Every structure is written in structure tokens, then in C-alpha cells.
Amino acid sequence: MTCTNRQIDQLRRQIPSFACEPGCHDCCGPVTASSEEMARLPHRSDAEHNVALAAWNCVHLGLNGCEAYAERPLICRLFGTTESLPCPRGRGPEVPTAPRVEKQVHQLIASTRQVLV
Numbered sequence: 648m649t650c651t652n653r654q655i656d657q658l659r660r661q662i663p664s665f666a667c668e669p670g671c672h673d674c675c676g677p678v679t680a681s682s683e684e685m686a687r688l689p690h691r692s693d694a695e696h697n698v699a700l701a702a703w704n705c706v707h708l709g710l711n712g713c714e715a716y717a718e719r720p721l722i723c724r725l726f727g728t729t730e731s732l733p734c735p736r737g738r739g740p741e742v743p744t745a746p747r748v749e750k751q752v753h754q755l756i757a758s759t760r761q762v763l764v
Contacts, residue, residue: 662728671735707764
């Protein structure tokens with residue numbers, strides 16, 4: 648396991664989860680992820696990526712929500728858990744992500760090559 652993978656795992660454990668509003672996918676859209684995070688996601692074809700991007704959606708957004716939820720990238724996990732990435736529907740965890748954890752996520756994103764999911 649690479650150092651980046653260990654850091655991703657460590658950060659994932661520190662981002663709280665919460666129940667989204669059923670049927671809402673307002674925060675789902677094109678995002679970037681590191682190659683280590685991409686390796687955890689199901690493979691999608693170039694055609695699937697193009698269709699999703701044309702609709703300004705994430706390629707992993709299916710009819711019933713995120714089809715890669717368990718392995719979603721760190722940026723997706725932050726949505727709704729911080730003041731800077733609030734849930735558009737006002738949902739969120741009882742205790743938000745600690746500012747130092749949010750900063751570490753953004754530092755990791757800035758320090759790794761990011762590709763469009």
C-alpha cells in the first residue's frame with residue numbers, strides 16, 4: 648500500500664457520514680480524484696464519461712444514487728460535512744469534519760495529480 652493510499656484511508660475515517668435526503672444528488676457532479684482514488688472506483692468507458700460530463704453529472708451517478716458510494720473520493724465525502732462545502736438541502740453530520748482534516752484533504756488534493764472522475 649502506498650503512502651498516499653494510507654493517507655486516503657486515514658482521512659476517510661475522520662470524515663463523518665450523514666444521511667442524505669432520499670433522491671437528492673445535488674452535490675453530485677464532475678469532480679477530480681487522485682490516481683489512487685480512481686483505482687478504487689469501478690471502471691467506466693470513455694463513452695460513459697462523455698455522456699455524464701455532457702449532463703454535468705458524475706459518471707458514477709446512477710438512477711438510485713451513487714454507484715461507487717463506498718469508494719467515493721475524498722472530495723465527495725467532504726460535501727455536506729464542512730462550512731465550505733455545505734449540503735444544498737441543509738443536511739449534515741451532528742459533528743462536522745474537523746477543520747484540520749478538511750485542510751489535510753485539500754493539501755492531499757493539491758499534492759497529487761488529479762484526474763476527472
